[in-house]
Amino acid sequence: MASSCALLFCLAILCCSFLNSAAAGITTGPIHTNGNNYTHVCDKDRFASLGLNIDTFAYCDRTLPFPDRVADLIDRMTLAEKIAQLGDQALGAPRIGLPNYNWWSEALHGVSWVGHATYFGDIVPGATSFPMVILSAASFNQSLWKTLGQVVSTEARAMYNVGHAGLTFWSPNVNVVRDPRWGRILETPGEDPFTVGVYAAAYVRGLQDVEGQEGGSGVDPNARPLKVSSCCKHYAAYDLDNWIEEDRFHFDARVTEQDMAETFLRPFEMCVRDGDVSSVMCSYNRVNGIPACADPRLLNMTVRGEWDLHGYIVSDCDSLETMADGHHWLNDTKEDTVAQALNAGLDLDCGIYYPNYTGSAMEQGKVRERSIDMALKNLYTVLMRLNFFDGSEVYKSLGVKDICTPANLELATDAARQGIVLLKNEGNTLPLTSNKKKKFVITGPHGNATNVMIGNYEGIPCGYVSPLEAFSKEVQVDFHHGCWDVPCGDGGLIQQSVNAAKTADATIIFAGIDLGVEVEGKDRTDLLLPGLQTQLINQVAEAAKHPVVLVIMSAGGIDISFAKENPKIGAILWAGYPGEQGGQAIADIIFGRYNPGGRLPLTWYNGDYVDKLPMSSMKLRPVDELGFPGRTYKFFNGSTVFPFGFGLSYSTFSYNVTSSAHWIDVKIRPGKNCPPLHYADGVDAPGCPSIEVNTLPCADNLVLDVEVANTGAVDGSHVVLVYTKPPAGVLDAPLKQLVAFERVFVPAGKKAVARVKLNVCKAFGIVERTAETVLPEGQNTVVVGDGDGSVSLDFKVNLKY
Numbered sequence: 027m028a029s030s031c032a033l034l035f036c037l038a039i040l041c042c043s044f045l046n047s048a049a050a051g052i053t054t055g056p057i058h059t060n061g062n063n064y065t066h067v068c069d070k071d072r073f074a075s076l077g078l079n080i081d082t083f084a085y086c087d088r089t090l091p092f093p094d095r096v097a098d099l100i101d102r103m104t105l106a107e108k109i110a111q112l113g114d115q116a117l118g119a120p121r122i123g124l125p126n127y128n129w130w131s132e133a134l135h136g137v138s139w140v141g142h143a144t145y146f147g148d149i150v151p152g153a154t155s156f157p158m159v160i161l162s163a164a165s166f167n168q169s170l171w172k173t174l175g176q177v178v179s180t181e182a183r184a185m186y187n188v189g190h191a192g193l194t195f196w197s198p199n200v201n202v203v204r205d206p207r208w209g210r211i212l213e214t215p216g217e218d219p220f221t222v223g224v225y226a227a228a229y230v231r232g233l234q235d236v237e238g239q240e241g242g243s244g245v246d247p248n249a250r251p252l253k254v255s256s257c258c259k260h261y262a263a264y265d266l267d268n269w270i271e272e273d274r275f276h277f278d279a280r281v282t283e284q285d286m287a288e289t290f291l292r293p294f295e296m297c298v299r300d301g302d303v304s305s306v307m308c309s310y311n312r313v314n315g316i317p318a319c320a321d322p323r324l325l326n327m328t329v330r331g332e333w334d335l336h337g338y339i340v341s342d343c344d345s346l347e348t349m350a351d352g353h354h355w356l357n358d359t360k361e362d363t364v365a366q367a368l369n370a371g372l373d374l375d376c377g378i379y380y381p382n383y384t385g386s387a388m389e390q391g392k393v394r395e396r397s398i399d400m401a402l403k404n405l406y407t408v409l410m411r412l413n414f415f416d417g418s419e420v421y422k423s424l425g426v427k428d429i430c431t432p433a434n435l436e437l438a439t440d441a442a443r444q445g446i447v448l449l450k451n452e453g454n455t456l457p458l459t460s461n462k463k464k465k466f467v468i469t470g471p472h473g474n475a476t477n478v479m480i481g482n483y484e485g486i487p488c489g490y491v492s493p494l495e496a497f498s499k500e501v502q503v504d505f506h507h508g509c510w511d512v513p514c515g516d517g518g519l520i521q522q523s524v525n526a527a528k529t530a531d532a533t534i535i536f537a538g539i540d541l542g543v544e545v546e547g548k549d550r551t552d553l554l555l556p557g558l559q560t561q562l563i564n565q566v567a568e569a570a571k572h573p574v575v576l577v578i579m580s581a582g583g584i585d586i587s588f589a590k591e592n593p594k595i596g597a598i599l600w601a602g603y604p605g606e607q608g609g610q611a612i613a614d615i616i617f618g619r620y621n622p623g624g625r626l627p628l629t630w631y632n633g634d635y636v637d638k639l640p641m642s643s644m645k646l647r648p649v650d651e652l653g654f655p656g657r658t659y660k661f662f663n664g665s666t667v668f669p670f671g672f673g674l675s676y677s678t679f680s681y682n683v684t685s686s687a688h689w690i691d692v693k694i695r696p697g698k699n700c701p702p703l704h705y706a707d708g709v710d711a712p713g714c715p716s717i718e719v720n721t722l723p724c725a726d727n728l729v730l731d732v733e734v735a736n737t738g739a740v741d742g743s744h745v746v747l748v749y750t751k752p753p754a755g756v757l758d759a760p761l762k763q764l765v766a767f768e769r770v771f772v773p774a775g776k777k778a779v780a781r782v783k784l785n786v787c788k789a790f791g792i793v794e795r796t797a798e799t800v801l802p803e804g805q806n807t808v809v810v811g812d813g814d815g816s817v818s819l820d821f822k823v824n825l826k827y
């Protein structure tokens with residue numbers, strides 16, 4: 027969102043000085059217009075107070091189906107009234123009983139103050155602030171993701187009921203992390219498009235679904251009730267904010283169709299098809315020359331047509347201004363911009379261009395009234411489904427008592443515990459046994475972290491448990507900042523920490539980065555710890571006699587090879603940005619009350635990775651001529667600090683995998699042309715190299731029973747990651763691709779079975795250069811787990827005429 031960017035970073039960054047001039051009409055402070063005295067539109071008394079008889083308004087007649095009610099509402103509006111509803115701060119039409127509505131609320135990891143509809147204060151001082159998404163994602167626990175959505179939407183509905191929030195939340199952010207420098211990694215579920223898509227569907231279902239009315243056959247998806255409305259953003263190929271000379275308001279992402287289908291669109295498709303999300307937001311950037319919010323192919327044809335969105339498409343905030351003033355697309359006038367966006371299928375403008383210029387665009391003959399009606403229909407159908415008009419029976423009892431409850435705070439703590447990743451644990455340094463007599467040194471810029479832990483798109487939290495506070499509750503703590511702040515430009519405090527560590531029973535160093543380094547509007551230029559943090563860590567570790575634990579707070583990976591290799595640092599934890607209860611979760615893990623099971627949702631590259639390719643090159647695959655090394659675990663084959671999926675436990679696990687089949691025969695229609703694949707030199711291409719999955723019924727499943735044995739002495743949760751690999755010699759394909767994952771709890775010395783059902787087309791399909799998904803002939807491989815303990819199984823695909 028640009029306006030949030032303006033709120034948060036206005037003084038600091040280029041994007042916002044651009045926006046200030048571009049969007050002079052936008053108010054950027056919280057506007058408390060949601061303090062309405064009604065909880066639903068179709069209230070007899072409210073109508074009466076406007077001098078209207080509600081019985082004469084069919085749109086308020088609950089006995090009619092939504093399409094009829096929506097049609098009645100739109101029919102009653104004058105053209106000017108219609109146009110006044112097309113911006114996020116929709117003005118309403120008092121003449122016909124329609125109140126104003128602020129569309130913009132956010133709930134990325136808890137209800138946020140960002141947007142125009144939500145505010146904190148008086149009776150709602152705060153809401154539960156869960157970990158940033160990158161950490162919750164690391165749990166690889168789908169039911170956690172859905173539960174988070176359910177609890178966030180309960181707090182959101184409660185806030186709506188007391189006039190403190192809207193009903194339409196523009197979350198989650200499901201852009202794939204293509205490059206480790208991206209400033210918005212914290213908001214996302216990481217680098218794997220499949221994981222991001224699964225997260226999207228689970229979180230969206232948690233936010234939106236009304237229990238018992240989740241949809242299914244026989245249910246009209248445009249009438250299915252919504253708890254709150256969710257929105258998958260930013261569509262599409264958006265993952266560069268501000269890097270050297272490129273910024274998102276001018277950037278043209280040059281993307282191949284193959285990368286589009288395989289990586290950039292996939293989470294959005296899963297969000298729409300599997301999550302049945304009720305909104306998609308288009309992004310600021312251009313995609314192959316065309317601004318995303320003006321591309322009929324991306325919007326109307328793909329999201330609405332091919333994927334069958336049941337909901338509305340909204341622009342990123344002020345992205346229509348950006349289109350004209352930033353991209354200068356086709357030398358646009360404001361009216362052309364509005365016309366192009368409306369005709370592409372953009373229903374709602376987060377901004378003021380639609381309300382201001384749709385009228386003149388019509389006068390110039392560039393917009394049909396029918397396009398406006400279609401947009402309004404999409405918008406009001408969602409508000410009908412939210413019970414904006416009728417009031418919600420199911421949720422009417424929710425109120426202040428349902429926000430910041432002990433159960434919600436416990437979920438925030440548990441989400442952080444489930445996500446935290448144990449990166450190193452030499453000689454079982456961890457867990458430490460809690461002992462009140464022991465003296466701990468806590469040091470480092472994040473030792474007393476509070477607001478750092480809740481990242482961005484945050485709300486006002488219910489409170490904080492900082493690491494310092496959590497540890498002080500159970501051991502004697504000697505706290506030394508070590509560095510005053512994250513940039514750590516001044517080494518003046520290091521010696522105090524060094525001296526303290528010399529006599530401590532245990533030393534815990536809290537290092538990392540924060541929103542000053544990685545955030546919306548700001549990409550990183552290196553992957554290192556800032557300033558003198560490395561020096562602090564090394565000097566403290568050198569001086570300390572006793573266990574030294576390093577805790578890193580960050581979203582993107584950091585090259586901490588020095589600490590990984592330093593024998594004086596016994597253990598390393600990655601804690602993401604762990605939310606308001608973060609300190610408690612870290613203490614629970616360090617003292618062994620919780621056995622860590624999180625896995626890195628993205629690759630931690632070596633520091634020199636960023637010198638090898640510009641952030642503005644969108645390609646995922648290596649580009650040999652340019653020396654580009656490839657991106658993400660799927661295409662980067664070099665060494666890393668920690669690979670995707672990495673994460674240790676206090677216990678050890680082993681697998682025994684049984685498979686329901688080892689081959690499949692696929693019958694091909696005689697005469698059918700088989701799409702060619704590219705093979706390495708010396709590999710003979712089979713007669714029929716591959717088949718497009720969209721020509722197959724795709725009903726076959728491969729069932730894996732993965733028996734997970736906990737061979738250690740500690741109970742724990744273990745994440746089973748299942749990858750596939752295409753036949754050897756097939757070029758241009760991923761090295762491997764994640765196709766399923768399951769988090770299972772296994773008591774010490776016991777076994778648990780994760781049953782994984784793989785659809786053959788989805789699990790073994792690869793996206794070819796033509797952007798077609800094909801099933802490759804030959805010996806495919808299923809790999810369960812990573813590294814030493816992994817188990818490989820062959821799965822032969824026989825394509826037969």
Ligand SMILES: *[C@@H]1O[C@H](CO)[C@@H](O)[C@H](O)[C@H]1NC(C)=O
Nearest residue numbers: 048049050051347378379382
């Ligand atoms: C939109 O219209 C209002 C009222 O006429 C004006 O103040 C504002 O500057 C306009 N905004 C833009 C971005 O054109």
Ligand SMILES: *[C@@H]1O[C@H](CO)[C@@H](O)[C@H](O)[C@H]1NC(C)=O
Nearest residue numbers: 058059060061062063064189
């Ligand atoms: C709501 O009611 C209060 C008191 O009854 C009144 O002061 C306030 O102006 C009303 N707000 C709106 C938006 O009508």
Ligand SMILES: *[C@@H]1O[C@H](CO)[C@@H](O)[C@H](O)[C@H]1NC(C)=O
Nearest residue numbers: 167169170173743769770771
């Ligand atoms: C997954 O998350 C749910 C919801 O928080 C939790 O109850 C469950 O224990 C977690 N599963 C594992 C295996 O950790």
Ligand SMILES: *[C@@H]1O[C@H](CO)[C@@H](O)[C@H](O)[C@H]1NC(C)=O
Nearest residue numbers: 350351354355356357358359
């Ligand atoms: C395009 O816009 C620029 C100013 O932004 C103007 O100088 C130029 O004449 C315009 N070109 C056309 C073809 O309208």
Ligand SMILES: *[C@@H]1O[C@H](CO)[C@@H](O)[C@H](O)[C@H]1NC(C)=O
Nearest residue numbers: 326327331368369370371397
């Ligand atoms: C979107 O495409 C459909 C056909 O697929 C068409 O009927 C509709 O008018 C299009 N909408 C817009 C806004 O262009």
Ligand SMILES: *[C@@H]1O[C@H](CO)[C@@H](O)[C@H](O)[C@H]1NC(C)=O
Nearest residue numbers: 473474475476477492494505
């Ligand atoms: C830790 O942070 C809290 C909240 O910002 C502050 O009140 C407290 O003084 C800090 N403690 C130390 C030792 O710096």
Ligand SMILES: *[C@@H]1O[C@H](CO)[C@@H](O)[C@H](O)[C@H]1NC(C)=O
Nearest residue numbers: 648649650655656662663664
């Ligand atoms: C890694 O990829 C590069 C570039 O495609 C290739 O030259 C190299 O052989 C690959 N290395 C391995 C170990 O596969």
Ligand SMILES: *[C@@H]1O[C@H](CO)[C@@H](O)[C@H](O)[C@H]1NC(C)=O
Nearest residue numbers: 680681682683684731733735
């Ligand atoms: C693996 O599972 C199979 C089938 O259940 C069983 O026969 C075999 O003994 C198991 N192997 C191990 C090492 O547990």
